[in-house]
Amino acid sequence: MTSPEGYAGTILRVDLSNRTIRREDVSSDLARTWLGGNGFGVKILWDEVPASVDALSPENLLIFATGPLVGTPWPCSGRMEAIAKSPLTGIYGDSNCGGYLGPELRFAGVDALVISGAADRPVSLWLHDGVFEIEDATHLWGLDTVETEAAIRNSKGDQQIKVACIGPAGENLVPFASIQATPNRSFGRAGLGAVMGSKNLKAIAARGRARVPLAFPVEFSELARRMHQRIRANDFYPGIARHGTSGLVPIVNETGRFPTRNFQRGEYADAELIDGEALRNQYWVRDDGCFACPIRCDKVFQVQEGEFAGAITSSLEYETLNSFGAAIENSNLASIIAANERCDRLGLDTISTGRVISFAMELHENGLLNEQLAAGTKPQWGDYRTALSLIELIAARKGLGALLSLGVRRAAEKIGGDASLYAMEVKGMEIPAQDGRAQQSMGLAHITSSRGADHLKAFPTIDETGYPHEVARRYGQEFLPEMSDPQALRYKPFLVMDGEDLGAVVDSVGICKSGGTHVMAEIYWSEIAEGLTYATGLPFTEISLRTTGERITNLMRAYNALHGITRADDRLPRRFVDEPFIAGGAKGQIAHAEEMLDEYYTLRGWDTRLGWPTTETLERLDLVDVARRLKEEAHG
Numbered sequence: 001m002t003s004p005e006g007y008a009g010t011i012l013r014v015d016l017s018n019r020t021i022r023r024e025d026v027s028s029d030l031a032r033t034w035l036g037g038n039g040f041g042v043k044i045l046w047d048e049v050p051a052s053v054d055a056l057s058p059e060n061l062l063i064f065a066t067g068p069l070v071g072t073p074w075p076c077s078g079r080m081e082a083i084a085k086s087p088l089t090g091i092y093g094d095s096n097c098g099g100y101l102g103p104e105l106r107f108a109g110v111d112a113l114v115i116s117g118a119a120d121r122p123v124s125l126w127l128h129d130g131v132f133e134i135e136d137a138t139h140l141w142g143l144d145t146v147e148t149e150a151a152i153r154n155s156k157g158d159q160q161i162k163v164a165c166i167g168p169a170g171e172n173l174v175p176f177a178s179i180q181a182t183p184n185r186s187f188g189r190a191g192l193g194a195v196m197g198s199k200n201l202k203a204i205a206a207r208g209r210a211r212v213p214l215a216f217p218v219e220f221s222e223l224a225r226r227m228h229q230r231i232r233a234n235d236f237y238p239g240i241a242r243h244g245t246s247g248l249v250p251i252v253n254e255t256g257r258f259p260t261r262n263f264q265r266g267e268y269a270d271a272e273l274i275d276g277e278a279l280r281n282q283y284w285v286r287d288d289g290c291f292a293c294p295i296r297c298d299k300v301f302q303v304q305e306g307e308f309a310g311a312i313t314s315s316l317e318y319e320t321l322n323s324f325g326a327a328i329e330n331s332n333l334a335s336i337i338a339a340n341e342r343c344d345r346l347g348l349d350t351i352s353t354g355r356v357i358s359f360a361m362e363l364h365e366n367g368l369l370n371e372q373l374a375a376g377t378k379p380q381w382g383d384y385r386t387a388l389s390l391i392e393l394i395a396a397r398k399g400l401g402a403l404l405s406l407g408v409r410r411a412a413e414k415i416g417g418d419a420s421l422y423a424m425e426v427k428g429m430e431i432p433a434q435d436g437r438a439q440q441s442m443g444l445a446h447i448t449s450s451r452g453a454d455h456l457k458a459f460p461t462i463d464e465t466g467y468p469h470e471v472a473r474r475y476g477q478e479f480l481p482e483m484s485d486p487q488a489l490r491y492k493p494f495l496v497m498d499g500e501d502l503g504a505v506v507d508s509v510g511i512c513k514s515g516g517t518h519v520m521a522e523i524y525w526s527e528i529a530e531g532l533t534y535a536t537g538l539p540f541t542e543i544s545l546r547t548t549g550e551r552i553t554n555l556m557r558a559y560n561a562l563h564g565i566t567r568a569d570d571r572l573p574r575r576f577v578d579e580p581f582i583a584g585g586a587k588g589q590i591a592h593a594e595e596m597l598d599e600y601y602t603l604r605g606w607d608t609r610l611g612w613p614t615t616e617t618l619e620r621l622d623l624v625d626v627a628r629r630l631k632e633e634a635h636g
């Protein structure tokens with residue numbers, strides 16, 4: 001069987017228990033139906049990882065999947081997905097990563113890796129120019145992620161090797177451990193680093209020199225050139241290119257949705273001390289970026305003097321500035337750089353790590369951390385030194401870190417009493433720095449996201465940044481002004497659904513939501529369909545691609561349904577519903593996410609009582625077997 005153009009052609013099946021590697025072709029049918037990325041991932045999970053499998057058992061799969069645009073001239077085409085059942089949430093989990101690993105895998109001849117089993121001692125994978133090997137990694141175990149990458153490159157004498165690896169947190173099976181990838185990029189969310197650790201897989205190294213074949217290279221390059229031009233001409237381009245997402249801090253703070261003190265407030269008095277301009281003025285070293293990116297939103301920052309002299313980091317983004325800044329009331333910017341560096345080296349998701357620390361601070365404030373639980377630690381608002389020591393304790397699962405390493409939901413369950421009031425999570429995933437009280441679509445996005453609280457699945461930016469012209473272009477003039485009003489409820493279920501389906505396709509073809517589709521809102525369905533057609537030679541249309549996005553989103557929901565997820569799980573913490581903001585740009589507001597669910601489910605063709613896709617919807621999406629299994633489950 002030959003694979004379509006636009007694919008390297010190989011899915012590698014790696015069984016670590018038996019130490020075998022097998023190649024599978026990427027069939028045209030698989031490519032057309034599931035594209036790549038999280039489309040491949042959810043299809044494989046559904047087929048091969050039943051609900052009875054524990055996330056940290058050898059039976060869970062860890063899937064790395066690129067997409068057909070990865071490593072091509074398309075703007076921002078350096079992204080890829082890791083997919084597994086999540087040890088943090090126990091349901092579908094995935095995480096998206098930029099940089100250069102995805103292109104390098106394709107240049108080495110691999111579209112996707114499906115890793116099963118568990119090795120009996122630490123191993124790594126070495127994938128180079130069509131040769132695929134399992135190597136001993138005992139000497140790498142215990143190293144942090146920067147040390148691991150350097151050791152692999154040095155041992156092979158090639159500094160161009162791209163590496164994905166875990167740090168001590170992944171080795172210690174922290175349920176929100178990350179996988180770090182060259183250069184300083186993360187598969188941050190959902191704890192996939194712990195899945196990698198459970199398989200005794202320390203690292204994946206890739207090096208390749210082949211190029212991905214394109215069906216219509218001339219037409220593809222011309223379209224890609226126009227997309228680059230559009231991005232560069234976007235109103236937000238200068239700001240994002242200068243600051244990356246750290247430039248959002250003042251804008252978000254002004255509108256009253258910059259989570260402060262574990263979401264007690266939406267504005268932070270010292271925001272200007274931790275924003276993009278402060279970073280740029282004091283610590284900027286150079287700009288960096290992912291493969292084929294015209295934006296280069298990534299910045300390298302280094303602290304030159306003082307308590308944190310020597311701390312160096314990149315990918316210090318809006319989310320981490322919040323989780324180690326406003327969320328714990330810390331305006332010491334150098335300490336945030338140090339915290340980001342420590343999380344990256346230890347292999348921890350900065351969002352979940354910051355959130356469990358702010359949770360601990362609020363528990364302490366309310367007298368819910370007794371001496372036994374606190375184990376000698378007194379986490380207090382603004383105490384960045386304790387926050388930094390907690391990062392180490394969480395990665396090592398020691399002291400108070402052992403409790404916090406469970407994530408806020410399970411830690412709250414263990415503490416009991418009122419602790420869950422301070423656990424800011426949905427389906428076990430800590431909520432990122434997007435508050436549904438100040439932007440109603442975001443609250444809905446958090447509760448409908450397939451991996452638990454998450455802004456990136458739907459990524460509704462059109463009512464966040466105010467793109468009335470894009471509302472008119474995408475949806476029609478009649479959707480204005482409500483669709484671009486962050487507080488209006490009208491049209492938001494539709495906006496979230498469209499963002500989720502578009503996001504599912506974007507995450508499956510391997511491009512960046514910041515660079516074009518969601519944040520800058522320049523690239524939409526028709527442009528992606530045209531690009532895919534030129535890349536693969538398969539006849540993609542806007543309509544067929546919308547159906548594919550819908551199919552992927554529905555299968556994620558069906559997978560979660562098999563794990564017992566229903567409408568009852570689609571809810572925000574009580575704080576968002578019971579505690580209106582007392583000041584700031586969103587003063588008096590609460591989140592109305594749950595009020596929008598009926599409309600959202602109806603638009604999706606889901607049962608409004610259960611929140612599951614109906615048989616008719618699944619059959620329309622060619623998911624007949626999925627419909628049958630869900631039906632059995634509903635009646636079983």
Ligand code: SF4
Binds near residue numbers: 290
């Ligand atoms: S916009 Fe930023 S995250 Fe996206 S591809 Fe470019 S550098 Fe990477």
